[in-house]
Amino acid sequence: MKRYYFSTKNMCVGYDRRPLIKDIEIxxxxxxxxxxxxxNGAGKSTVIKSIAGQLKLLGGTVCLGEENLLAMKxxxxxxxxxxxxxxxxxxxLKTCRDVVATGRYPYTGWFxxxxxxxxxxxxxxxxxxxxxxxxxxxFDKISDGQKQRVMLARAICQEPEILILDEPTSYLDIxxxxxxxxxxxxxxIKKGLTVIMSLHELELAKIVxxxxxxxxxxxxxxxxxxxxxxxxDFIEGLFDIREEDLNADEKLLAYIRQVGxx
Amino acid sequence: MRENRKYxxxxxxxxxxxxxxxxxxxxxxxxxxxxxxxxIGRTLAGQESSETVKxxxxxxxxxxALAVLILGGALALAGYLLQTFFNNPIAGPFVLGISSxxxxxxxxxxxxxxxxxxxxxSAAMILSAFAGAMLSMGFVLLLSHRINSMSMLxxxxxxxxxxxxxxxxxxxxxxxxxxxxxxxxxxRGSFSGMTWENVRVIAVVVLATVIAVFLLSKPLGAYxxxxxxxxxxxxxxxxxxxxxxxxxxxxSACIVAFAGPISFVGIAVPHLVRRLMGTTEPIWMIPACFxxxxxxxxxxxxxxxTMLAPTELSISTVTAIFGAPVVLWVIVKRKRT
Numbered sequence: 001m002k003r004y005y006f007s008t009k010n011m012c013v014g015y016d017r018r019p020l021i022k023d024i025e026i027x028x029x030x031x032x033x034x035x036x037x038x039x040n041g042a043g044k045s046t047v048i049k050s051i052a053g054q055l056k057l058l059g060g061t062v063c064l065g066e067e068n069l070l071a072m073k074x075x076x077x078x079x080x081x082x083x084x085x086x087x088x089x090x091x092x093l094k095t096c097r098d099v100v101a102t103g104r105y106p107y108t109g110w111f112x113x114x115x116x117x118x119x120x121x122x123x124x125x126x127x128x129x130x131x132x133x134x135x136x137x138x139f140d141k142i143s144d145g146q147k148q149r150v151m152l153a154r155a156i157c158q159e160p161e162i163l164i165l166d167e168p169t170s171y172l173d174i175x176x177x178x179x180x181x182x183x184x185x186x187x188x189i190k191k192g193l194t195v196i197m198s199l200h201e202l203e204l205a206k207i208v209x210x211x212x213x214x215x216x217x218x219x220x221x222x223x224x225x226x227x228x229x230x231x232x233d234f235i236e237g238l239f240d241i242r243e244e245d246l247n248a249d250e251k252l253l254a255y256i257r258q259v260g261x262x
Numbered sequence: 263m264r265e266n267r268k269y270x271x272x273x274x275x276x277x278x279x280x281x282x283x284x285x286x287x288x289x290x291x292x293x294x295x296x297x298x299x300x301x302i303g304r305t306l307a308g309q310e311s312s313e314t315v316k317x318x319x320x321x322x323x324x325x326x327a328l329a330v331l332i333l334g335g336a337l338a339l340a341g342y343l344l345q346t347f348f349n350n351p352i353a354g355p356f357v358l359g360i361s362s363x364x365x366x367x368x369x370x371x372x373x374x375x376x377x378x379x380x381x382x383x384s385a386a387m388i389l390s391a392f393a394g395a396m397l398s399m400g401f402v403l404l405l406s407h408r409i410n411s412m413s414m415l416x417x418x419x420x421x422x423x424x425x426x427x428x429x430x431x432x433x434x435x436x437x438x439x440x441x442x443x444x445x446x447x448x449x450r451g452s453f454s455g456m457t458w459e460n461v462r463v464i465a466v467v468v469l470a471t472v473i474a475v476f477l478l479s480k481p482l483g484a485y486x487x488x489x490x491x492x493x494x495x496x497x498x499x500x501x502x503x504x505x506x507x508x509x510x511x512x513x514s515a516c517i518v519a520f521a522g523p524i525s526f527v528g529i530a531v532p533h534l535v536r537r538l539m540g541t542t543e544p545i546w547m548i549p550a551c552f553x554x555x556x557x558x559x560x561x562x563x564x565x566x567x568t569m570l571a572p573t574e575l576s577i578s579t580v581t582a583i584f585g586a587p588v589v590l591w592v593i594v595k596r597k598r599t
Contacts, residue, residue, distance in 0.1 A: 054490050078496030090349065090488045092542050105484055105495035111545055112480035158495070 005030035010060035013050040035205040038215035044198035078106035082158035091139040103157030144171040165197035278553035285560035289327040334559025335552035340513035341528025354528030355514035359422030364518035366426040367394025391515035451522035479544035526585025
């Protein structure tokens, strides 16, 4: 049997003991990028939260290497996995730099005082994400897009091996979307960072991912490489788009075909 | 930037420290019995002085001022903990009904003990107050699962407070005449009648709890970010919550057991201190809140004793005058942002 860096077996997720999606099987090598795609309400965030340990698994296992995530000590896991959720961080009276620095939590001592090394890493990561100029600004007063980048910096500051992102690009304009993807590529090459994220932008998912997980309602529609998943008619199937709904608008149809082909 | 912030913290700590020393001194020096400053200096220096002056200073004013200093700090810290816990800027031991729960338990215990002519000890007071505080806290926690709105939670807390106060009134009505005077004074909130024995117990319990809370400042800081992010950086949320509930209940219980319920300090002081400091970091806020609470209560107790001397105002009257506007200001300010 092949060894994987990250794997799930028979993973079953849902809320309040009610299973939403069953039998999720994911296998990733170190440094691979997995994108979750699917229509609204398909359970992308539920899967993301379950993998990140925020929701109790209703069945199956999630493993990092040989180790079951559930069996790992929280403080050890915090050094390996960091997250960016759609819910905003509460940051009353915190500057952006303060928010980024909270990523250093697992590495600081009993009182959480940042060392020189921690400060250096915070500055370095802020430079990497190009948010150095936001440093002293109040986190509550910047735009949603800026917040998303600050939170990404926070997650990277935690120096994870695996990064879990829930719709990390939702507020970013095209420039920052591309920048975000190039940062992921850079981290993957430099540090072997593995990424699991949910994305709404299919065209981005297609170019950046090594693996794609298509969710639809209560099951996994497809799992595989972008080439395996993105077939010509798959978008219509995944999102239940019927041609008659679009009033046979040629431009819209052409757009869908284009995304499918990309 | 970072340096500036440090200077600000140091300046605030110095300000609060000086304020504490200043009001402590005033509390010892001023009182219904006019004692000349020179006499006070001589007595405190341990030189010859009249027996009365000595008694007033050492047995009445000193223990009282010390108790106000420690309990005031405890009260502000309890408020800060509850605000952090519920992520609610107007949470505090008084508005959430925790003080009233403790009051009810203490009143029940006192009436029961006095009826049997058993001496009420400090330990019995604290334990029963703690039990009452935990009872109220339990109700608030149950409700907080079902109520998402911050203001409704506070309203429920106030209701719990009313229920507990009603029970207390009922108990007081049925108590023996002699007990009532005692109970009545205490249930309105007052620092009068502190003994050195009280102060010793208060100091040990409160200081131990404050140190324990301070040791939790790192996970508390992560908790402020929100559950998901706290969990992700490795905080054991369940354990931390248990600790916050227990520590804030101990602090609230200690205040109620010795001084009765005191309103508004728990909400107002953490806000004023946060404004001064410009941060919510627990590692700075915990000691600063404690100092701030001490200064505020020393100031209020001074007024309570001297404004209408020789009649003494209940401490809550004074804290409400200065604390309630702060709370209103907080509410109005939040609406705008």
